[in-house]
Amino acid sequence: MIRRTRWFVAQGFVRIGPLGICGALLVIAGILTWPLYFWPQARAARQLDASTIATADAPESGAGPMDNSPQAQMRSFYAILPDVRDIPQILQTIHAAALKQGFDLSEGQLKLQTDANATVARYEMVFPIKAAYPATRDFVSQVMREIPALALEEMRLQRSDPDSSILESRIAFVLFLRAPGGTDQ
Numbered sequence: 001m002i003r004r005t006r007w008f009v010a011q012g013f014v015r016i017g018p019l020g021i022c023g024a025l026l027v028i029a030g031i032l033t034w035p036l037y038f039w040p041q042a043r044a045a046r047q048l049d050a051s052t053i054a055t056a057d058a059p060e061s062g063a064g065p066m067d068n069s070p071q072a073q074m075r076s077f078y079a080i081l082p083d084v085r086d087i088p089q090i091l092q093t094i095h096a097a098a099l100k101q102g103f104d105l106s107e108g109q110l111k112l113q114t115d116a117n118a119t120v121a122r123y124e125m126v127f128p129i130k131a132a133y134p135a136t137r138d139f140v141s142q143v144m145r146e147i148p149a150l151a152l153e154e155m156r157l158q159r160s161d162p163d164s165s166i167l168e169s170r171i172a173f174v175l176f177l178r179a180p181g182g183t184d185q
Contacts, residue, residue, distance in 0.1 A: 078119060081149050081178045084112070087123060090147055090175060094125070097142045101135040114179050123175040124153070132165045133157070140171060149176045 013021060082090065091110075098105045105127050114121040129136055136157070144150060154172035 078178055081120065081176055084121060084177050084180050087175075087177070093146055094143055097139055097146065098129075100142070101131065101139040103129055103131040103135065103139075105129070118179045121177045121179040123177055125173045125175065127171045129169040129171055130166055131169070133167055136167060136169050136171070143173070147175070150174070151176070
């Protein structure tokens, strides 16, 4: 019986050839080493989840119990927004990002919208841009990354000549600001 089994195994190796034997050995090696790689990864992920939950549940150092009321959440939201007086600095940041991408924002429409009782003001900015698509995309990406209170409202891209790499773009941003006369919630 053992001789017969050995004969079948030998015939199987002959049929699959040396490449088949190498492939079978690689599959077996992968199956045996898989737990050695993924078990530590899974343990690290569980520890990270546990520390994230512990950090979220712990109050800030020296701050006492956290206030998760809607009013406290609104106050922390409004504290993140820039003030209306920060508009010149924000415009300089946008202009510097455009210069970094190789074009100038010499034209644009700027409009501040406030409501008498509002706590948030909108500063609408529309810029016509003539540049290649990668430069336009990188400009928008950089500005959005550097100014968290900025939202991309509209982005129109138009190519007048199919052979040209230059696009005529219209980019509209909205900057959310703390209103000058708004009351804190």
